[in-house]
Amino acid sequence: MFRFILKKLLYLVPTMIGITLVAFGFIRLLPGDPVLLMAGERGVSPERYAQIAAQLGYDKPVWQQYVHYLGNLLQGDLGNSLVTKKPVLDEFLALFPATVELALVAIIIATVIGVPVGVVAAIKRGSWFDQISMTGALVGFSMPIFWWGLLLIILFSGVLGWTPVSGRISLMYFFPQVTGFMLIDSLLSGDEGAFASAVSHLILPSVVLATIPLAVIARQTRSAMLEVMGEDYVRTARAKGLSPRRVIAVHALRNAMIPVITTIGLQVGVLMAGAILTETIFSWPGIGKWMIDSISRRDYPVVQSGLLLIAAIVMIVNLIVDLTYGLINPRIRHK
Amino acid sequence: MTDTTVKISDAAIRRRMLREFWFYFSQNRGAVIGLVVFVLLVLTAIFASLIAPHDPTQQYRDALLVPPIWQDGGRAGFLLGTDAVGRDMLSRLIHGAQYSLFIGIVVVAIALTGGIIIGLVAGFFGGWVDTVIMRVMDVVLAFPSLLLALVLVAVLGPGLTNAMIAIAIVYQPHFARLTRAAVMGEKAREYVTAAKVAGAGNLRLMFKTILPNCLAPLIVQATLSFSSAVLDSAALGFLGMGAQPPASEWGTMLAEAREFILRAWWVVTFPGLAILVSVLAINLMGDGLRDALDPKLKRS
Numbered sequence: 001m002f003r004f005i006l007k008k009l010l011y012l013v014p015t016m017i018g019i020t021l022v023a024f025g026f027i028r029l030l031p032g033d034p035v036l037l038m039a040g041e042r043g044v045s046p047e048r049y050a051q052i053a054a055q056l057g058y059d060k061p062v063w064q065q066y067v068h069y070l071g072n073l074l075q076g077d078l079g080n081s082l083v084t085k086k087p088v089l090d091e092f093l094a095l096f097p098a099t100v101e102l103a104l105v106a107i108i109i110a111t112v113i114g115v116p117v118g119v120v121a122a123i124k125r126g127s128w129f130d131q132i133s134m135t136g137a138l139v140g141f142s143m144p145i146f147w148w149g150l151l152l153i154i155l156f157s158g159v160l161g162w163t164p165v166s167g168r169i170s171l172m173y174f175f176p177q178v179t180g181f182m183l184i185d186s187l188l189s190g191d192e193g194a195f196a197s198a199v200s201h202l203i204l205p206s207v208v209l210a211t212i213p214l215a216v217i218a219r220q221t222r223s224a225m226l227e228v229m230g231e232d233y234v235r236t237a238r239a240k241g242l243s244p245r246r247v248i249a250v251h252a253l254r255n256a257m258i259p260v261i262t263t264i265g266l267q268v269g270v271l272m273a274g275a276i277l278t279e280t281i282f283s284w285p286g287i288g289k290w291m292i293d294s295i296s297r298r299d300y301p302v303v304q305s306g307l308l309l310i311a312a313i314v315m316i317v318n319l320i321v322d323l324t325y326g327l328i329n330p331r332i333r334h335k
Numbered sequence: 336m337t338d339t340t341v342k343i344s345d346a347a348i349r350r351r352m353l354r355e356f357w358f359y360f361s362q363n364r365g366a367v368i369g370l371v372v373f374v375l376l377v378l379t380a381i382f383a384s385l386i387a388p389h390d391p392t393q394q395y396r397d398a399l400l401v402p403p404i405w406q407d408g409g410r411a412g413f414l415l416g417t418d419a420v421g422r423d424m425l426s427r428l429i430h431g432a433q434y435s436l437f438i439g440i441v442v443v444a445i446a447l448t449g450g451i452i453i454g455l456v457a458g459f460f461g462g463w464v465d466t467v468i469m470r471v472m473d474v475v476l477a478f479p480s481l482l483l484a485l486v487l488v489a490v491l492g493p494g495l496t497n498a499m500i501a502i503a504i505v506y507q508p509h510f511a512r513l514t515r516a517a518v519m520g521e522k523a524r525e526y527v528t529a530a531k532v533a534g535a536g537n538l539r540l541m542f543k544t545i546l547p548n549c550l551a552p553l554i555v556q557a558t559l560s561f562s563s564a565v566l567d568s569a570a571l572g573f574l575g576m577g578a579q580p581p582a583s584e585w586g587t588m589l590a591e592a593r594e595f596i597l598r599a600w601w602v603v604t605f606p607g608l609a610i611l612v613s614v615l616a617i618n619l620m621g622d623g624l625r626d627a628l629d630p631k632l633k634r635s
Binding site: 019135310 | 473480482483573574586597607610611615
C-alpha cells in the first residue's frame with residue numbers, strides 16, 4: 001500500500017509543475033505589459049516601473065522569474081490582490097469554506113438521491129420507474145445550470161416567496177465564525193432563526209449545483225449495477241437460494257459501488273466549474289464568484305493564484321479518490 | 336467463404352454496415368427522437384432568415400417586454416413576446432440556433448483534428464514522446480473546463496471566436512486520450528504489421544491503416560463534446576465572456592434577461608429551454624450512437 005501511495009504521489013509531481021507553468025505563463029500571455037498588469041497602475045514613471053519590475057522579479061531572465069515564482073509559492077506568497085491589496089491566499093482562505101459548504105451539501109444531495117435511484121432503476125430494468133428516472137437523468141445531464149438556477153429563483157423566490165434570492169444568511173443574524181460553515185456556525189450560536197435562515201439560503205444553490213452530479217451518479221450506478229448483476233458470482237449467489245434482497249445488498253451493491261465511488265470523487269471538477277455559475281447567480285460569496293469578479297475587474301494576481309489553487313485542490317481530491325479506490329479494490333493496488 | 340463474398344465491393348460493404356448501424360440506432364426510441372429534433376434544429380438554423388417573423392436585432396420601441404401571445408397583454412405580431420428593448424423573442428431564438436450549431440461544429444472540428452493528431456503521434460510512437468504529450472494533456476485536464484476556458488478567454492479577449500478556441504483547447508485532451516488508447520490497441524494487430532511489411536510509411540500507417548479502426552469511440556465523444564460545447568459556450572455568453580450583445584446567442588440572451596427574471600418570465604425561460612432541448616437532443620443521439628457502435632453492447 002505504501003508503494004502504491006508513493007507511486008501516485010510521484011505521478012502527481014510533473015502535473016503539479018505543469019500547473020504552476022500554466023499559472024506562471026498566464027500573466028505573460030495576456031495582452032499588455034505584465035509588469036503593469038501585475039502592478040495594476042497606469043502612467044507609472046520609469047523609476048517606479050523599474051522598482052515594480054525588480055520587486056516582482058521581472059527584470060531577470062524568464063527561467064529565473066519562474067524559479068523566483070516557485071520560491072514565493074513554496075513560502076505561501078501568492079501575491080496581493082490589486083483591488084483589496086490583501087494577500088491572495090488570505091482572501092482565498094476566507095472564501096473557500098463557503099464554496100466547500102455548498103459543494104459538500106450538493107454532493108451529499110446528489111449521492112443520497114442518485115445512488116438509490118440508480119440501484120432501483122437497474123433492478124427494475126425496463127420498468128416505468130427506470131424509464132422515467134433515466135429520462136430525468138439525461139435531462140439533468142443536459143441542463144444549463146445557470147438557467148435552471150434562474151428558473152428556481154423565479155418559482156421559489158418570486159412566485160412562492162419561500163427562499164431568499166441571494167447570499168448565505170440574512171443580515172439580521174450575527175454570530176462568531178468558528179468553522180466558516182454557515183450551517184454549523186449558526187447551529188453553534190444556538191439561534192434557531194439563524195439556522196433556518198442559513199438553510200433557506202443554501203437550499204436552492206445546492207440543488208442547482210447537485211443537478212449534473214446527480215444525473216451522472218444515477219446513470220453510473222445503474223450501469224454498474226447492471227454489469228455486476230450479470231456476473232457469475234451474483235448468479236451463484238442466486239442459485240444458492242439466497243434471498244433477492246441479500247443478493248442485491250451484499251453481492252451486487254458492494255461491487256457496483258467501486259466505480260460509483262470513483263464517479264462521485266471525479267465530480268469535484270464538475271462541482272468547481274458549476275460553483276462558478278451557481279455562485280454568480282445566487283451571489284454566493286465563494287471562490288467561484290471571486291474568480292469571475294476578479295476576471296472582470298482584471299485583478300490578475302487573484303486570477304493567476306486562484307487558477308493554481310483550484311487546480312491543485314481538484315488534483316488532491318482526485319488523488320484521494322485514487323487512493324480510496326486502491327484501498328477498496330486490491331486488484332488496482334497490485335497492478 | 337463462397338465466391339459471392341469475394342465479389343462484394345467496398346461500396347456494398349459500406350452500405351451493409353450503414354444498414355446494420357441504422358438497425359441498432361433506430362431500435363433506441365430516444366435516439367430517433369433526438370435525431371429528429373436535431374434535424375429540425377439544423378433546418379431552423381439554415382432557413383433562419385426565412386422562418387423568423389422579424390429581424391432579430393430590430394427594436395420595436397412601442398413594444399417593450401410584451402408577454403407571449405397567450406398571456407394578457409400579448410400581441411399578435413410577437414408569438415413569444417419581446418425583450419427589454421422590444422426585439423421579437425421568437426426571431427432571436429431562431430437565429431440563436433445558428434450560433435449554437437456553428438459553435439458546436441467549429442469546436443468539435445478543432446478539438447477532434449487536434450486531438451486525433453496528438454493522440455496518433457503519442458500512441459504510434461510511444462516512449463518519451465507519449466509520456467511528454469500525455470503529461471501535458473494531464474495538466475490541461477487538471478483544470479475545471481469552464482474555469483480554464485474563462486481564463487483563456489481573459490487572455491484572448493472576450494468574443495465568440497475566442498470562446499470557441501478556448502473551449503476547443505479545453506476539450507482536446509479527451510480526444511487525444513481516446514485516440515491514443517485506441518491506437519495502442521490496434522498497433523500490435525496483424526493487419527498493421529502486414530501493412531508495415533508491405534512498405535507503408537509512418538504517415539500512411541497512422542492515418543490510413545490505423546485511424547479508420549479507431550473511429551467508433553471518437554464519434555461518440557464528438558457528439559458528447561458537441562453538446563458540451565453548446566452548454567459551455569452558452570455559459571461563457573451568460574458570464575459575458577462569449578458572444579457579445581446584440582448577438583442573439585442563447586446564453587448571451589439569458590445574461591441580458593437576468594435583471595428581468597421576476598418581472599418577465601418569458602425572456603428568461605425561452606432561451607434556456609432552447610439550450611436544454613438542443614443539448615438533450617444531441618445527448619440522446621449520442622446514447623444511440625454509442626449503443627449502435629459498441630459491439631459489446633450489441634451482443635447483450
